[in-house]
Amino acid sequence: MAIVILRNDDLIPRWKAALQKAAPDIPVYGMGEEVPPGEIAMAAVWKHPPGSLERFPNLRGIHCLGAGVDFILEDPQIPESLPVMRVVDPFLASDMAEYVLAQILASLKGLHRYKTEQGRGIWAPKPYQRMGDLTVGIMGLGTLGQAVSELLLKAGLACVGWTRQSSPEVAFPTFRGPAERDTFLGRSDVLVCLLPMTPKTRGILDYALMQHLPEGALLINVARGPLLVDADLIRALDEGLLSGACLDVFHTEPLPASHPFWKHPLVHMTPHVASVSDPESVAPQIAENYRRLLSGQPLKNRVSRELGY
Numbered sequence: 657m658a659i660v661i662l663r664n665d666d667l668i669p670r671w672k673a674a675l676q677k678a679a680p681d682i683p684v685y686g687m688g689e690e691v692p693p694g695e696i697a698m699a700a701v702w703k704h705p706p707g708s709l710e711r712f713p714n715l716r717g718i719h720c721l722g723a724g725v726d727f728i729l730e731d732p733q734i735p736e737s738l739p740v741m742r743v744v745d746p747f748l749a750s751d752m753a754e755y756v757l758a759q760i761l762a763s764l765k766g767l768h769r770y771k772t773e774q775g776r777g778i779w780a781p782k783p784y785q786r787m788g789d790l791t792v793g794i795m796g797l798g799t800l801g802q803a804v805s806e807l808l809l810k811a812g813l814a815c816v817g818w819t820r821q822s823s824p825e826v827a828f829p830t831f832r833g834p835a836e837r838d839t840f841l842g843r844s845d846v847l848v849c850l851l852p853m854t855p856k857t858r859g860i861l862d863y864a865l866m867q868h869l870p871e872g873a874l875l876i877n878v879a880r881g882p883l884l885v886d887a888d889l890i891r892a893l894d895e896g897l898l899s900g901a902c903l904d905v906f907h908t909e910p911l912p913a914s915h916p917f918w919k920h921p922l923v924h925m926t927p928h929v930a931s932v933s934d935p936e937s938v939a940p941q942i943a944e945n946y947r948r949l950l951s952g953q954p955l956k957n958r959v960s961r962e963l964g965y
């Protein structure tokens with residue numbers, strides 16, 4: 657039996673090399689190679705082309721090559737009985753934490769604005785804030801949300817957290833469910849969204865939510881694009897409800913050239929790079945889950961279909 661890697665980018669050779677290094681005894685095929693369909697027991701996927709999983713009659717499991725599995729659960733061709741696993745990796749967590757801290761500092765010290773003003777030849781010093789002046793609200797306290805909070809606390813920022821269901825044990829105030837959401841929002845000078853993308857969270861970052869943030873709050877979305885209602889963000893920015901938005905994820909990626917975010921002065925975009933799976937670091941857990949799958953042992957980081965993450 658073997659693993660097949662299915663991705664829509666040019667990283668298949670790197671993932672294949674990392675898997676072969678981590679487990680030289682496991683046969684690995686990349687999409688595009690001559691794959692023996694009956695031999696594939698596990699597909700390791702990242703935004704696989706539609707229908708590409710149907711070819712493998714003996715598939716026993718799907719391993720996501722990243723943390724967020726929304727694109728797998730949304731694929732109607734994948735039988736619900738097939739186990740889905742996701743990546744939990746220390747670099748994925750620390751890279752995300754570093755990215756969020758960098759965006760908060762860039763905003764706090766006016767770096768986004770000064771870069772734009774430099775391009776226009778404007779010299780306009782403004783008062784600045786200090787880290788101790790801010791509370792960061794983190795929506796979603798899974799592995800990534802907790803890693804972000806740890807770094808922010810270490811850096812001297814105050815945090816509050818919000819989860820839809822259960823709150824983990826953390827060293828800062830947390831709020832839970834719809835009833836406590838607006839109290840949480842009211843304390844979030846910066847709102848960091850790290851919620852998983854599920855039918856229940858789609859569109860959660862809407863105008864109604866933004867109205868509960870302190871005036872001039874900063875929004876950072878590093879989760880998934882469809883959590884945000886794009887038109888509502890533009891309205892909130894244009895009305896001064898928010899002072900800026902740092903977006904790493906979008907409804908459509910790459911973001912279409914005609915999208916208003918490209919030119920909006922208060923939208924600071926990066927091309928889905930906040931935290932990207934490192935093949936060499938992640939390959940051993942995929943190999944381990946492959947062995948567990950074949951020997952019938954419990955899988956690591958198995959996704960709950962019911963919860964959607």
Ligand code: GLV
Nearest residue numbers: 722723724931933
């Ligand atoms: C990146 O977006 C991931 O889900 O790992």
